[in-house]
Each structure stands twice: as C-alpha cells, then as structure tokens.
Amino acid sequence: MSLTITPLSSALGAQIGGIDISQPLSIEHRDAIEQALLKHQVLFFRNQPVTPQQQARFAACFGDLHIHPIYPNVPEQPEVLILDTAETDVRDNAIWHTDVTFLPTPALGAVLSAKLLPEFGGDTLWASGIAAYEALSEPMKNLLLGLTATHDFTKSFPLERFGNTPRTSRAGKKPGARTRRCRTR
Numbered sequence: 001m002s003l004t005i006t007p008l009s010s011a012l013g014a015q016i017g018g019i020d021i022s023q024p025l026s027i028e029h030r031d032a033i034e035q036a037l038l039k040h041q042v043l044f045f046r047n048q049p050v051t052p053q054q055q056a057r058f059a060a061c062f063g064d065l066h067i068h069p070i071y072p073n074v075p076e077q078p079e080v081l082i083l084d085t086a087e088t089d090v091r092d093n094a095i096w097h098t099d100v101t102f103l104p105t106p107a108l109g110a111v112l113s114a115k116l117l118p119e120f121g122g123d124t125l126w127a128s129g130i131a132a133y134e135a136l137s138e139p140m141k142n143l144l145l146g147l148t149a150t151h152d153f154t155k156s157f158p159l160e161r162f163g164n165t166p167r168t169s170r171a172g173k174k175p176g177a178r179t180r181r182c183r184t185r
Contacts, residue, residue: 014040052077
C-alpha cells in the first residue's frame with residue numbers, strides 16, 4: 001500500500017491516504033507520518049474506523065500516551081478519552097485552546113476519532129501557532145521570547161466545577177508547568 005500525503009492548505013493540514021491505521025505501522029510509514037505531522041501540523045485519515053485499542057496503538061507510535069485526569073475514558077483503554085458534548089460541558093472545548101498544557105512536557109498532539117457527528121455544528125477547528133508566530137514583527141517576537149507563564153491544572157479544571165475525585169486530586173497537587181510563552185518542538 002502506497003502512502004499518499006495531500007496538503008489541504010498553505011498554512012496547515014494534510015490528508016493521508018493509502019494506509020490502514022487499524023493495522024500496525026511499518027517503520028517507514030511511521031516516519032513518513034511523523035514528518036508529515038511536523039510539516040503540516042494537522043493530519044486527516046478519512047474513513048478509518050478504529051477501536052480504542054487500535055487508536056491507542058497508533059498514537060503510541062509517536063510518543064507516550066496520557067491519561068486525562070478529568071474526562072471520562074474508555075475503561076479497557078484509559079488513554080483514550082471520551083468527549084461527548086451530551087455528557088461533557090461544552091465550555092471546556094468551545095474556546096481556542098491547546099490540550100494539556102499543564103503537563104511539564106505537553107503532548108505532541110492528539111488522535112481524534114470522531115464516532116457520532118451532528119448534522120451541523122460540532123466543528124473542531126485548528127490554527128497554526130507557527131504561522132501566527134512567523135507573522136509577528138521581530139520586536140514582538142523578541143518580547144515574547146523572554147516571557148514565561150504557568151499553566152496550572154486547577155485553573156483549567158477548577159475542582160469546584162469538576163469535583164474532587166482521586167484523579168483530580170492527584171492532578172491538582174502537581175505544580176503548574178512554567179514554560180516559555182513561545183516554545184517549539
């Protein structure tokens with residue numbers, strides 16, 4: 001099977017074809033997908049139904065997996081979380097955000113497998129932080145390079161709203177991740 005990479009825009013996004021991600025990846029395909037991710041920042045694998053186990057196996061090809069301390073997960077595959085707007089407060093994801101920035105080393109990315117989509121709305125949008133940074137003036141880039149920020153779990157997921165469970169309690173005890181405002185991979 002021959003892997004194809006079709007860019008979707010000049011800023012970000014590519015569609016990957018000629019591969020079945022429900023099956024184990026060859027090293028060559030893994031490397032090609034990783035390079036495509038670094039170049040295009042968002043990859044789409046259309047019509048690829050996967051089980052939670054297959055999704056986790058695919059994601060693990062690109063780094064360590066994370067068990068989210070708040071969102072419900074698939075019991076037999078805890079690294080796969082369930083985002084169901086009928087069950088989860090939409091406010092959590094209805095704003096521009098980057099996932100799990102409260103970790104000292106945030107994830108490389110996320111592997112989303114949409115199962116049930118509404119007729120309209122429910123959009124997931126992406127923006128390129130790289131393109132945004134490159135569009136800044138040199139003085140603004142220099143100003144930003146010196147800034148840091150603390151990303152704290154309890155600010156993103158306040159316990160009074162999400163409850164004090166063993167998982168949230170453990171996550172809330174960890175110090176926030178102090179990072180540069182502009183960081184690269």
